[in-house]
Amino acid sequence: LYCMDCDCPLCGDCVTCDHVGHKVRKVSEVVETQLRQLKESLGNEHSVFHLQNLLSDSEIRQKQLAEHRENLLRNVVDREEEIIEKVKLWREKMTEKIISLTDNEEKMLGKDTTLASALLKCKERNLEIDREGIKIISLNCALRNLLNKDTSTSVRCLDFRIGTTNDDLFDLFGKVIDETEELSSDICQCEEEEEEEEEEEEEFHDCLDLKVLMKFKFGSDSIDDIVPLQNSKTILLSKGIVYACDLRDDNLTHRSILTNVQQIFLIPSCGDVLSLIKDRKCIKRISSGSLVTTYMSTKLYCETYLCVGPGGEQAYACVLHRLEIDKSCRVFKISLSDEFGRILMTFTSKMDNFYSWYNRVSATDVKNKFVKISSQSVEIHVVLPNGDAYIRTKIYNGSVGTSPSSGFRPTDIALDYCGNILVSVPNDNAIHLLDKSLTFQKLLMTEEDGLHRPTSVALDAEGFLYVGCENGQIHVVNYQYLLNTNRQARLKFQKLSSKNGSLDFPGHFCPKIFDEILKNQNAEN
Structure with a gap:
């Protein structure tokens, strides 16, 4: 049945209930x-x-809705x-703050340790006051300060807190709170001014006077x-x-990280600095x-990280x-990731x-386009x-300049600002220079430059080449x-430079001046 008043179909129950x-x-x-x-309409x-x-x-409206969705x-x-x-x-700010706090605390603990050690040695030596009176008085004052110091609070208690949401970065994401003592605003301001002065001093004076060629052990x-x-600074x-x-x-004083x-x-x-751990399951980051x-x-049993790079x-x-x-099939993948370790894209090898x-x-x-080195070659993959x-498109196996008896065994690579590739080859005692297409250009450094089985190579932002060798030597050229x-x-x-130190080039190297020095020397001879 169909209800004409309600304009809808009906069942038997509806007729006797709602549509009476x-x-x-x-x-x-x-x-x-x-x-x-319908036909009339x-x-x-x-x-x-x-x-x-x-x-x-x-x-x-459908088109506008799609555009609106894209905008959102x-x-x-x-x-x-x-x-x-x-x-x-x-x-970055939190990293600097934490390092600064812990470094200052480490300095204070170091001073206390030094004073305590000196006092104990003073007791063992049984020094006479008439010979070293001033030293003993100074040590005695330091002893009183140490004895009055509360050892239970020698290490500052730092806590990480997350605050309310606002425009302040520290309140928005979290900050470090010193629970041991609360500094007044005046003291904080003085400390910030001292830190700024120290940073300015480092900026203008904390640099190395590099020469053309240097060697460290x-x-x-x-x-x-x-x-x-x-x-x-070097890692x-x-x-x-x-x-x-x-x-x-x-x-060359150093500390382990x-x-x-x-x-x-x-x-x-x-x-x-990214560090690949030896189990090849974890990559650590060293900041500041x-x-x-x-x-x-990764927690996957079948997955390992072979290497990491920029x-x-x-x-x-x-x-x-x-x-x-x-056992018969292995798959290689190259992944590109952001600064938070999230993988942005992945490419799988066809081999x-x-x-x-x-x-x-x-x-x-x-x-x-990527450059990889294996145990026997340098390869380009696109x-x-x-x-x-x-896939692999080009391979360089050291056919030029490498001893045939030893074979080609590259250990490290570095890319310069032009895209050229530097390869360290220990068994060849040389640094190979290749262009973007892996075409051999020259032996950049050899055994005659003092290399002894170079194992690592790198370029810094100032235009200096760093080469690490198997015998612990570091060449900076x-x-x-x-x-x-x-x-x-x-x-x-x-x-010439060994006889006359003024011939070294601090800063940038000038080929024209270099040629003039050699010409003048030849003329004198």
Whole structure:
């Protein structure tokens, strides 16, 4: 049945309940009436025009809705980028604050330790006051200060708190609270002024007067990796231990930062150093010279990290993964990740059954192009047009300048500002210089330059080449000096500079002046 008053079909129960007294007809009769009315409406120009307007309006609204959705999603992405930038700034400030607080506390504890040791030695020596009266008086005053000091609060209690949401970075993301003592605003202001003065002094005076050629001795163990930082600070890897040292120190005093490390690599964009742990399941990040945090890790039994390197213009870092599918099949992947360790994109190797132990990877200045070194070659890999896989396009196996009896065994690579590739080859006692296409250019340094099985190579922002050797020596050489000179000219210049130290080039190397020095020497001879 069909209710004419309500304009809807009915069941038997509805007729006796909600539609009592309504006008009811058979459905077949209603269908005929509705069909006739439909034909009349479609024949009416006014109705057709109204339907056309509805259709056009719906299409326009659908288009506007799609644009509105895109704008909303774009706003979300833009806001995410703003938040990421704020988090990055907060992390940098918090890192500096924590390092500053702990360094100051370490200095105070060091002074207390020194005084306590001196007092104990003073007791053992049983010094007479008439011979060293002034020293004993000074030590006695220090003793009273130490005895009155509360040992239970010798280590400051630092707490990490998350505050309310506002525009202040520390309140927004968290800050360090010193619960041991609350400094007044005047004291805080004085401390900030002192810190600013110290930073200004470091900025103008904390630099190394580099010469054309320098050599340092770190120890007897091999320099497996070397990372030059700013202001002559250097990070080294030797026997699985990461050290921080200062080249301005004649004794090359160093301190350990991290142990059980396989490889370290500098991220030039921010100065962070990524460290691959020997189990190849975790990558640590060293920030601000000494702060160690976890950057990336995996719990998959079949996955390992072979090596890590800079991500170039595309990303923060690139990582080479190896997946063990079964005993006969291994899959290699290159992933690009951001500064938070999130993988942005992944490319899979087309050589699934090909096995080689890669120990270095680096993104180049060309998009989706990578340089890798295996145990026997330097290779270029590019991503295919489909964007999900990569293949090897070029290989360099050291056919030029390498002893055939020893074979080619590269250990490290570095890319200069032109995209050229420097390769350290220990069994060849040389640094090979290749162009972007892996074409051999020259032996940049050899045994005649003092190299003894070079194991690591790096370039700093000031234009100096750092080479670490198997015998613990570190060579720091002006890169332009090596590019613009040959072996004979360098040997002659080294003899001249050993007799006359004024011939060294502090700062930038000038080929024209270098040639004039050699010409004048030849004329004198």
